[in-house]
Amino acid sequence: MESARPEGLARRVTLGLGTAALGLALATTTGTGASAAEASPAPSPTQESAGAETDAQDAAIAEAAAPEPAAEPEPTAEPEPAATTEPEPTIAPEPEPAPTTTATPDPSPASEPSPQASPKPRASAEPDPATTPAPAPAEAPAASSGTGPAAAPPAPALAPYDPTEAALMATGPAPLDPTRFSDVSGTLGAADYTAFAADIVWLGREGIAAGTPDDDGDVAFAPDATLTRGEFAAYLYRLAGSPADEVPAVSVFADAQPEDTEYAAQIAWVGARGIAAGFTEGGTREFHPDALLTRGTAALMLHRYAGLPAARHSDPYVDLEAGTTLDDAAAWLASRVAAIGWEGDEGREFRADEPLTKGAVAAMLHLAVEAGVTSTAPGDRMRLVTPVTVVVDGAATLNLRAGPSLEAEVVAWASQDDELETTGAVTGDGWVQVLDDDGPLWASLDYLARDTSVAPDLSTAGTTVAALSGVYANGAIPASALCALPWNGAALLECGAAADLERLDAAFHERFGIHVPVGSGYRDLAGQYAARASKGWLAATPGTSNHGWGEAIDLDESGLPGGYGGAAYTWLVSQAPAYGWHLPAWAGPGGAKPEPWHLEHVAGDAEQAAEDPAGA
Numbered sequence: 354m355e356s357a358r359p360e361g362l363a364r365r366v367t368l369g370l371g372t373a374a375l376g377l378a379l380a381t382t383t384g385t386g387a388s389a390a391e392a393s394p395a396p397s398p399t400q401e402s403a404g405a406e407t408d409a410q411d412a413a414i415a416e417a418a419a420p421e422p423a424a425e426p427e428p429t430a431e432p433e434p435a436a437t438t439e440p441e442p443t444i445a446p447e448p449e450p451a452p453t454t455t456a457t458p459d460p461s462p463a464s465e466p467s468p469q470a471s472p473k474p475r476a477s478a479e480p481d482p483a484t485t486p487a488p489a490p491a492e493a494p495a496a497s498s499g500t501g502p503a504a505a506p507p508a509p510a511l512a513p514y515d516p517t518e519a520a521l522m523a524t525g526p527a528p529l530d531p532t533r534f535s536d537v538s539g540t541l542g543a544a545d546y547t548a549f550a551a552d553i554v555w556l557g558r559e560g561i562a563a564g565t566p567d568d569d570g571d572v573a574f575a576p577d578a579t580l581t582r583g584e585f586a587a588y589l590y591r592l593a594g595s596p597a598d599e600v601p602a603v604s605v606f607a608d609a610q611p612e613d614t615e616y617a618a619q620i621a622w623v624g625a626r627g628i629a630a631g632f633t634e635g636g637t638r639e640f641h642p643d644a645l646l647t648r649g650t651a652a653l654m655l656h657r658y659a660g661l662p663a664a665r666h667s668d669p670y671v672d673l674e675a676g677t678t679l680d681d682a683a684a685w686l687a688s689r690v691a692a693i694g695w696e697g698d699e700g701r702e703f704r705a706d707e708p709l710t711k712g713a714v715a716a717m718l719h720l721a722v723e724a725g726v727t728s729t730a731p732g733d734r735m736r737l738v739t740p741v742t743v744v745v746d747g748a749a750t751l752n753l754r755a756g757p758s759l760e761a762e763v764v765a766w767a768s769q770d771d772e773l774e775t776t777g778a779v780t781g782d783g784w785v786q787v788l789d790d791d792g793p794l795w796a797s798l799d800y801l802a803r804d805t806s807v808a809p810d811l812s813t814a815g816t817t818v819a820a821l822s823g824v825y826a827n828g829a830i831p832a833s834a835l836c837a838l839p840w841n842g843a844a845l846l847e848c849g850a851a852a853d854l855e856r857l858d859a860a861f862h863e864r865f866g867i868h869v870p871v872g873s874g875y876r877d878l879a880g881q882y883a884a885r886a887s888k889g890w891l892a893a894t895p896g897t898s899n900h901g902w903g904e905a906i907d908l909d910e911s912g913l914p915g916g917y918g919g920a921a922y923t924w925l926v927s928q929a930p931a932y933g934w935h936l937p938a939w940a941g942p943g944g945a946k947p948e949p950w951h952l953e954h955v956a957g958d959a960e961q962a963a964e965d966p967a968g969a
Contacts, residue, residue, distance in 0.1 A: 510806040514743050514798065516779045521739040523955070525600035525618045527823030529560035529591060535571035547576045549712035552719040561591045561718065562711075566826055576712035582629075583609070583616040583642030585651065585714065589628060589658055590619040592718060593728035595823075601625050601739045602955070605777040606640040611953070612939055612946075614642040615819075615827070615897050625738055627731030628657045630778075638737075638776075648693075649679055649705030651714065655690075655721060656682035660729025664688060671700035679705060690721050733781040740777040743785070745769055746802035753794040757784035764791050773801070819902035820847050827901035828878030835875055835903050844874035847903035850954035853933035854906070860928065865921050870912025872950070876900035891946055899953050906934075908950040917949040930955070 534557050539550030547553065553574055556562045564572035580588075590596070604610060604621035611617045620640050623629045631640040656662075664685035673680045683703050687693070695702045709717075735757070745751050745767050754761040757780045767773060767789075776793055778786035783798040821830055835845040839855065846854065858869045876884065881895040892898070899905035910916050913925075926936045933955050940948040 510804060511744060511746055511802040512805045514741075514785070514801040514803045516738045516785070516798075519598070521602050521741065522598055523600045523602045523618065523621075525590070525597035525622060526595060526819060527597065528595040529563055529823050531560055532557040532562065532564055532572055534564050534574035535567070535569075536573045537576060547712050549576055549716045552715040553712060555719050556588075556715045559591075561588050562715070566829075574711065576710065576715070578711050579708045580646045580711050580714050581642060582640065582644050582646050582650065583614050583620060584711075585646045585654065586623045586629070586640075586642070587616045587619040588714065588718065589654065589728075590622050592722070593626075593658070596622070596728075599625055601737070601777070603739045603777075605638050605737045605740060606631055607637045609640040609642050610937070610939070611899060612893065612937060615822075616642055621737075623654070624777075625736050626658070626728070627734045627736040628654050630735060630737065645708040646714070647705060648703065648707050648709055649683075651709055651717065652682040652686050652703075652705075653679060655717070655726070656685050657731075657734075658728055659685075659689075659721075659726045660732065661734070662689070669701075670694060670703035671697065672702045672704065689726065690717065690724050731781055735778055735780050737777045738779055740775050741803060742807075743773050743775055743787070743801040743803055745771045745773065745800055748800035751796055751800050753787065753789055753791075753796055755794065757782075757786075757795045761795065764794055765789050767796070819899070819904060820849055821902060827896050827898070828876065828881055830875065830877075830901075830903060838871060838874070840868040841871050844871045844906065845903060846874045846906070847954070850904050850933075853954060857925075857929060857932035857934055860932070861921075861925060864924065865914070867912065867914075867921075869925065870909040871906050872909035873900070873907045874905070875903040891948060904954040906952050908952065910950060922949070926952075 534553060536545045537547055537550050537553045538545045540546055553562075553576055557564065557572075557574070562574065564574050567573050599622055600618045601621045601624070604617055605624060606620055609617050609620040614620065620629075620642055624631070624640075629640065631638050633639075661681075662685060664681050665688040669675065669680065670683055673683055683705075692701075693703075695704060746769070749769050751767045751771075752763045753765045753767060755764050756762075773787040773789075773796065776786045776788060778793075779798070784795045785798050785801055786793050787796050788794075819827070821834060825831075825834065830847075832845060836848040836851040838844045838846065838851060838858075840858065845851075854869065854871075861867075861869050876898060878895060878901065881893070881898050881901055884892040884898075884900075885895055893900075895901075900907075908922075913919055913922050915921060929935050929952060934952050935955055936949070937951070937953055939946050940951045942949075
């Protein structure tokens with residue numbers, strides 16, 4: 354049970370689409386649709402509380418669903434997710450009565466609301482003082498140099514855990530410049546005629562879609578192509594005004610890292626905004642950025658983008674299950690934006706699994722803006738932020754529950770000063786998902802703190818954001834927009850990345866007497882094709898490489914004493930994150946594409962080295 358925390362330390366985060374032209378386009382759209390689970394989820398009755406907003410395609414939060422069975426948990430068992438949708442907590446977490454002792458807790462039925470099983474302590478809980486004697490005080494000076502008692506280690510600088518802390522955010526892509534598309538015409542009979550011409554022109558004028566440069570230097574839109582989930586995330590990000598300061602420093606989507614998709618930052622943003630939670634597969638959260646955007650997914654994401662406004666169910670769709678989140682989203686879309694669908698044998702059909710063309714999406718967003726739809730904060734629903742390590746603070750015993758609610762089963766508990774790893778999932782009404790031996794569980798935000806004297810580890814999955822993407826295309830950045838390294842004028846980088854690397858080089862030079870041996874930096878499109886030809890799958894797809902944004906370098910091993918096995922390289926890789934650079938997890942030993950020479954710039958304000966910059 355959570356004991357009452359000291360006064361003053363409470364932590365509470367308050368925190369015409371229906372025109373004939375569009376209908377015809379949607380009816381004739383072809384492509385591989387998503388699964389039925391994605392299109393028409395059917396949450397369990399316990400999850401249909403007010404404000405429920407997540408569909409079965411966002412099965413990433415299945416671990417937060419209905420409580421686990423009431424049987425006492427086994428020490429080695431990990432409870433499996435019990436449902437496929439995210440529950441929406443309707444009760445704010447409140448401190449529970451304090452236990453009668455601060456020793457190993459005994460959460461009995463009398464002290465819990467209605468437990469039917471005894472939660473078990475975490476493996477890392479403090480040992481029972483009755484069975485494990487404390488070290489004798491005389492042992493402490495033995496480790497000193499003989500000049501006196503050893504100084505006690507400094508106390509952690511704990512501060513209330515704030516999931517929206519600016520230091521845990523990156524700097525997202527800047528807004529796009531207005532764009533005119535060369536393959537869009539509203540003239541009947543023209544080869545490039547499209548019924549959505551006005552909507553696509555608006556999309557380009559507002560800088561929501563970038564298009565694709567062609568060989569003539571023009572920009573094409575391809576209105577009949579099918580949009581992907583990643584592209585739609587980017588559209589919504591730009592529609593919201595490109596809120597660069599809301600992008601998490603680390604994306605929790607394993608398949609939407611910078612090396613996977615050019616929309617990594619925008620996908621991280623839709624997670625942080627509560628617009629999408631993705632899928633969980635084998636314990637990993639994924640987004641599927643290259644999957645086709647379906648009508649169901651578009652309705653769900655746009656509904657969440659708008660803040661889950663109430664819907665009038667005056668014209669339900671016969672192919673959607675009543676009371677589901679998808680039914681709510683489709684009803685809201687019909688009543689607020691435009692009624693879309695087909696007249697079937699039994700009534701109006703939504704056809705959630707049908708993919709959407711880019712032109713149809715342009716019309717949907719244009720009509721939504723004309724109807725006054727704006728981006729709205731997530732409120733109490735779940736969102737995804739940068740995962741960090743937190744400490745139990747202010748609770749002798751903190752319950753870890755199967756779901757984000759006081760009504761959820763207590764599966765385990767943690768003790769004061771225990772460290773917990775968060776998954777990045779938080780709710781606006783005060784719950785944080787943490788990792789335990791029993792799998793992902795939920796803890797009250799009121800009793801979690803973060804040690805601010807230790808910088809969060811952003812080295813394994815930092816979000817490399819292309820600072821120049823709003824002005825230039827990948828691999829088409831002029832030298833005048835880049836900065837040369839003082840010790841290697843041939844290596845060009847985005848100027849912020851160059852400044853951070855120069856700071857890292859100063860510390861590296863002071864320790865080893867040499868400069869960071871940079872073999873290459875910015876790589877134009879021709880250079881990316883050449884790298885692909887010579888390195889094959891190790892090189893990024895041309896037009897997507899972080900070298901093409903001036904945000905990556907390749908080291909020259911011949912300039913490193915001892916090569917990649919030497920002390921200089923070890924120091925460089927371990928210290929780089931403090932200066933805004935890192936070796937991505939996929940490039941490290943055992944990674945998907947081991948490239949020890951490849952370092953990337955992690956966008957945002959780099960943490961200053963906490964110790965002597967020379968590493969002494």
